[in-house]
Each structure stands twice: as C-alpha cells, then as structure tokens.
Amino acid sequence: MVDYDPFSPEVLDDPYPIYRRLRDESPVHYLEAHNAWALARFDDVWNASQDNVHLTAERGTSWPYLVTKAIPALPNLNHMDPPAQTQLRSAMMHYFMPRRVRGLESRIRGFVTDCIDEFIDEGEADVVTQLGQIVAVRVACMAVGFPESDAGYIIDLVKRFLAREDGVEDMTESGVNAFAEMIAYLEGLAADRRSFDGEPEHPIDILLQAEVDGERLSDALIGQHLILMLVGGTETFPKVFSTSVLRLAQYPDQREELIRDPSLIPAALRECLRYDMPTQFLMRSVKKQCEIGGQTLREGQSVMFLYPSANRDEREFDQPDRFDIHRVSPRILSFGQGVHRCLGANFAEMEGKVLLEEMLSRMPHYEVDESRIVHDRTEFIRGFQSMPIRF
Numbered sequence: 001m002v003d004y005d006p007f008s009p010e011v012l013d014d015p016y017p018i019y020r021r022l023r024d025e026s027p028v029h030y031l032e033a034h035n036a037w038a039l040a041r042f043d044d045v046w047n048a049s050q051d052n053v054h055l056t057a058e059r060g061t062s063w064p065y066l067v068t069k070a071i072p073a074l075p076n077l078n079h080m081d082p083p084a085q086t087q088l089r090s091a092m093m094h095y096f097m098p099r100r101v102r103g104l105e106s107r108i109r110g111f112v113t114d115c116i117d118e119f120i121d122e123g124e125a126d127v128v129t130q131l132g133q134i135v136a137v138r139v140a141c142m143a144v145g146f147p148e149s150d151a152g153y154i155i156d157l158v159k160r161f162l163a164r165e166d167g168v169e170d171m172t173e174s175g176v177n178a179f180a181e182m183i184a185y186l187e188g189l190a191a192d193r194r195s196f197d198g199e200p201e202h203p204i205d206i207l208l209q210a211e212v213d214g215e216r217l218s219d220a221l222i223g224q225h226l227i228l229m230l231v232g233g234t235e236t237f238p239k240v241f242s243t244s245v246l247r248l249a250q251y252p253d254q255r256e257e258l259i260r261d262p263s264l265i266p267a268a269l270r271e272c273l274r275y276d277m278p279t280q281f282l283m284r285s286v287k288k289q290c291e292i293g294g295q296t297l298r299e300g301q302s303v304m305f306l307y308p309s310a311n312r313d314e315r316e317f318d319q320p321d322r323f324d325i326h327r328v329s330p331r332i333l334s335f336g337q338g339v340h341r342c343l344g345a346n347f348a349e350m351e352g353k354v355l356l357e358e359m360l361s362r363m364p365h366y367e368v369d370e371s372r373i374v375h376d377r378t379e380f381i382r383g384f385q386s387m388p389i390r391f
C-alpha cells in the first residue's frame with residue numbers, strides 16, 4: 001500500500017521515489033483525507049487533461065481553491081470550461097503565438113544581457129534572483145501589458161503569495177494578504193486602462209473589451225485573469241531555468257555539446273522541462289462520474305494531475321531518469337495538455353532559449369555551488385529560491 005501525502009517531508013525532499021511507486025502500484029490513487037484522486041501515469045494525465053465532459057476546472061485547479069478552499073475560485077481563464085473558456089482564450093491567443101514571440105526575441109535578449117552585464121565582472125551570481133526571476137517578470141510585463149516599472153513590486157507579491165510554512169498544509173497568512181494586494185493592484189491596472197479606446201495593444205485590452213455570456217468583464221474579474229498570467233509567468237519559469245543550469249553543470253559533456261552547437265539548445269530545454277517539471281500538480285474536479293484505470297471517480301471528488309510523475313513514466317519514456325539532451329519526446333506534460341495547455345509556453349521556450357544561449361556564450365564554464373542552493377519546500381511548485389554560480 002503506497003502512502004502518498006503531498007505534504008510529507010519525504011515528498012517535499014524528493015518526490016520521485018514515491019511517484020515511481022504510485023505509477024507501479026497505485027496509478028489512480030485515492031487520498032482519503034482529501035477526497036481526491038492522484039493520477040501518476042503519463043497516459044492517464046494526458047487523457048484526463050483533455051476530458052471536459054467528466055472533469056471541470058470551474059471549481060478551481062489547485063489545492064487552496066479546491067481542497068482547503070482558502071481562496072474562492074473566481075472564473076479566470078484557468079477556472080473556466082469550454083465553450084466560454086475557448087472563446088476568451090482565442091481572443092487572447094494572438095498575443096502568445098510563435099510569430100509575436102519571435103518578433104520580441106531581441107527585446108527578451110536585451111532583458112537578459114542587461115542582467116548579465118550587472119554581474120559579469122563579479123565572477124559570481126545567483127541565477128534565480130539575479131537572472132531567471134528578473135527576466136521572467138520583465139517578459140510577463142511585456143507579454144501581458146503590466147508596467148515594467150512595477151517589476152520589482154510584482155516579484156515580491158508573487159513570492160509572498162506562493163510562500164509556504166513547514167508543517168502548514170495551506171497558504172500562509174502573508175500569502176493570503178499578498179493575494180488580496182495583488183488583486184487590488186491588478187484591478188487598479190484594469191480600471192486605469194478602461195479609458196483607453198484605441199486598437200488593443202496587449203491582453204489587458206482584450207480582457208477589457210471581451211464579453212462572456214453577453215456581459216463585459218468587471219475590473220475585479222480582469223484582475224483574476226491577470227493574476228493567472230502573473231503567477232504563471234513569474235514563478236515557474238525561474239525554477240525551470242535554474243534546474244536547467246544545474247543539470248548542464250552536472251552533465252558537462254552535454255553542456256560542451258551545447259557550447260559547440262547552440263542550435264541544440266531548444267531540444268535540450270525540452271529535456272530540462274521534462275526532467276524537472278516544477279509544478280507538482282494541478283487539479284480538476286469530477287462533474288460527471290467516470291472511470292480511470294479501473295477506479296470510479298465520483299461527482300464532486302478532486303483529481304490531481306501529477307505532472308512530474310507523468311514526465312518520468314517509463315511507459316512513455318525510455319529510461320526516464322536519464323537526462324539526455326538528444327532524447328526525442330513527442331509528448332511531454334510540462335505545459336499541461338488540452339484546452340488549458342499553457343498560454344505562455346512560447347514565451348517560456350523563448351526566454352529559456354535566449355537565457356541558455358547567453359549564459360553558454362558569456363560564462364560557458366560556470367560552476368554551481370550546490371552547497372548553497374536554497375530549495376523551496378512547497379507541495380505546489382518545487383525548485384530553487386536561490387542558486388549561486390561562479391564563473
């Protein structure tokens with residue numbers, strides 16, 4: 001019998017051994033204490049992510065919304081089902097398409113080189129706080145339309161929102177306050193922009209003009225949509241980037257290949273995304289009874305998609321625990337799948353590519369000081385708060 005508790009110290013330290021046991025022994029696993037099912041295998045997560053008949057995102061997609069109900073699941077894009085979700089998402093899609101993102105590559109490179117110029121003469125830096133986080137926030141601001149001058153404030157808000165305390169299976173009080181502050185800030189942004197009546201310039205303008213069920217969105221609701229883009233773009237990305245930097249230091253032969261041939265970087269980044277997916281799970285709830293892997297999931301129960309487990313499923317990937325930049329993996333789950341597949345994926349891939357290109361060109365033989373890495377201990381987004389390098 002596998003005893004899986006997403007908050008247990010073993011899982012917080014290293015979830016991969018228990019994920020393997022879940023895949024082998026209890027792939028559709030019931031967590032009695034929370035009336036929730038955890039899906040551990042690739043195929044189950046992949047298929048359930050595309051099932052909008054039996055599963056709904058409307059009650060929320062993460063623990064504080066669905067399980068502890070610490071905060072209400074207001075209907076942002078991620079908490080909507082088709083067809084309303086599809087309509088709104090399509091209206092914003094244009095701003096997230098590869099063409100627009102490619103057109104912004106030189107500005108993204110500018111953000112990266114600005115950061116690197118700040119510390120290049122020091123011979124050391126923190127790749128999370130001095131590079132990944134700053135670039136992620138500046139890119140999110142540019143992509144979504146947040147004022148770039150607010151970047152520092154935004155980093156602080158997101159950090160407070162996502163912070164967890166050891167032994168507390170919920171948001172911290174300061175997290176709940178940061179959430180309220182974030183909503184107020186974003187509502188204010190929406191309200192200020194209402195008087196703008198020109199051609200839409202970014203997703204905020206689309207939200208201001210959009211109608212759902214024949215009604216314009218309120219400032220409060222636009223705030224909810226923006227919070228999603230803010231958190232999505234600023235917390236996960238630095239985690240992916242810093243673990244990529246670590247893996248390349250741990251596999252110097254593969255790093256040498258990338259230094260010699262930077263055109264391999266996008267494929268290498270895909271392997272980094274597969275190998276170290278930071279988001280431990282997102283959720284749905286059952287709106288119509290269904291069966292997965294021989295288990296019956298009943299109306300009202302929650303369902304967890306264990307993405308990092310799925311990305312290391314030996315049924316999908318050959319030797320999944322081997323890090324290999326030459327691996328060909330047609331399907332990965334790092335950006336989710338189905339109608340809620342990450343809207344910012346093209347931005348994330350572009351940021352990652354540019355960051356690795358610049359790092360491997362300007363400080364190719366950096367060393368990671370693994371003894372000084374600071375880990376985030378949260379059930380939700382796993383990764384590093386701080387990771388010092390020398391070069």
Ligand code: HEM
Pocket residue numbers: 061077078079089140143144228229232233234236237240278279282283333334335336337339340341342343344345347348
């Ligand atoms: C490496 C960085 C990133 C990772 C690993 C990531 C991961 C994900 C995942 C797994 C989902 C699926 C959610 C679900 O199915 O419930 C998602 C959705 C989303 N992501 Fe990302 N994301 C990243 C970067 C970004 C960026 C840069 C942005 C925006 C600028 C963004 C905006 C969004 C939005 C708006 C959604 C919701 C889409 C919807 O519900 O229709 N993400 N992301």
